[in-house]
Amino acid sequence: MKKTVIVTGGAGFIGSNFIYLLLEERPEWKIICIDALTYAANIHTLNKAIENPNFKFYKEDIRNRDGIFKIFEIEKPDIVVNFAAESHVDRSIENPGIFLETNILGTQVMMDACRKYGVERFHQVGTDEVYGDLPLDRPDLFFTEETPIHTSSPYSTSKASADLLALAYYRTYGLPVTVSRCSNNYGPYQFPEKLIPLMINNAIKDKTLPVYGQGLNVRDWLYVKDHCLGILAVLERGKTGEVYNLGGHNEKANIEIVKIILKELGKPESLISYVADRKGHDLRYAIDPAKAEMELGWHPTTMFTDGIKQTIRWYQNNMVWMEECTSGDYVNYYERMYERRINQ
Ligand code: NAD
Numbered sequence: 001m002k003k004t005v006i007v008t009g010g011a012g013f014i015g016s017n018f019i020y021l022l023l024e025e026r027p028e029w030k031i032i033c034i035d036a037l038t039y040a041a042n043i044h045t046l047n048k049a050i051e052n053p054n055f056k057f058y059k060e061d062i063r064n065r066d067g068i069f070k071i072f073e074i075e076k077p078d079i080v081v082n083f084a085a086e087s088h089v090d091r092s093i094e095n096p097g098i099f100l101e102t103n104i105l106g107t108q109v110m111m112d113a114c115r116k117y118g119v120e121r122f123h124q125v126g127t128d129e130v131y132g133d134l135p136l137d138r139p140d141l142f143f144t145e146e147t148p149i150h151t152s153s154p155y156s157t158s159k160a161s162a163d164l165l166a167l168a169y170y171r172t173y174g175l176p177v178t179v180s181r182c183s184n185n186y187g188p189y190q191f192p193e194k195l196i197p198l199m200i201n202n203a204i205k206d207k208t209l210p211v212y213g214q215g216l217n218v219r220d221w222l223y224v225k226d227h228c229l230g231i232l233a234v235l236e237r238g239k240t241g242e243v244y245n246l247g248g249h250n251e252k253a254n255i256e257i258v259k260i261i262l263k264e265l266g267k268p269e270s271l272i273s274y275v276a277d278r279k280g281h282d283l284r285y286a287i288d289p290a291k292a293e294m295e296l297g298w299h300p301t302t303m304f305t306d307g308i309k310q311t312i313r314w315y316q317n318n319m320v321w322m323e324e325c326t327s328g329d330y331v332n333y334y335e336r337m338y339e340r341r342i343n344q
């Protein structure tokens, strides 16, 4: 059946991958992207989507109530998927305010528009970081949907607040809400402030690879297309009022990831530089995806060994895209964030 879907944050990493998935898998659907085009967006990411008559782009800020309501008035969406967020933990430590505004108040604006105009689903894209972290010496422990919210950074706190607000709108106003909480994503179009694209970019350019602390923190990596398929499964088979964890049981220490990238690119480990740790650095994330697997029949399909190779190739073949992201303000960001760490 034909649906109109609003995707916020669609010029960013996961939102753009989700748009391409929908254009391919649900060709009869109309996809409306709303994105404020912050530093984290690259409009060229959507070049191919813009050629598709079923796709439309609005440059708008999810905090702008009037602007968002006007788009709902025109487009009358059936489904809204809210990816738009400030998403980088290090930036949230430097400047928390914008995280609270976009991630919490922006989500509220989107849900108020959904209430006013009526939708069949509002989906909030959440993160496993809302569960805090797990100890490194307890590999038997995993995050389930019942794990208490216990956040560490301003970023994860803002995301937890948005999840709770979404669930409150479900209970209080009956808004048909679902929430997914995913582990670390990797794949094409990720902004090179995040571990994997940053390390690939630096290694290609023979720059040092800044590993926080001793590189022993563990993240649970999922190929971005599998995350997007998980969200589609929640939209089509999930129950409103429910939270679904998405992850692929693929835990790796940061240093392992960095060494895999260097090996794949044929670069020496002497490029690694251990730098000052992130404040409040979460030790380990590990998702238990059993609920999504059993209730939605969702399973990740891309093995890490294949996904990481495809991802490295993608960045090697898209260095123009990388240069678009890393010119201008990125240079200031990099110097500010990393000179400080090296000099600590
Ligand atoms: P990203 O930073 O790559 O993209 C965010 C997008 O949102 C950008 O295009 C940006 O321009 C847009 N945006 C930011 N503020 C906005 C505003 N006020 N109004 C409209 N648009 C705005 O982020 P991402 O990694 O693609 O993450 C997308 C979502 O998924 C986020 O909600 C994030 O918390 C969540 N998430 C990310 C991961 C991950 O590993 N990257 C894992 C789990 C969940």
Ligand code: DAU
Pocket: 087, 088, 089, 090, 127, 128, 129, 182, 183, 184, 185, 193, 194, 195, 196, 198, 210, 211, 212, 213, 215, 217, 218, 219, 254, 278, 285
């Ligand atoms: O778990 C899901 C979360 O994953 C998402 O909600 C966030 O939006 C996303 O950014 C990501 O958060 P992390 O903090 O885990 O990702 P990041 O890529 O920033 O860092 C991954 C790990 O690598 C973390 O332990 C810090 C470390 N790191 C990161 C950078 C950028 C380094 O050692 N050096 C670096 O330069």
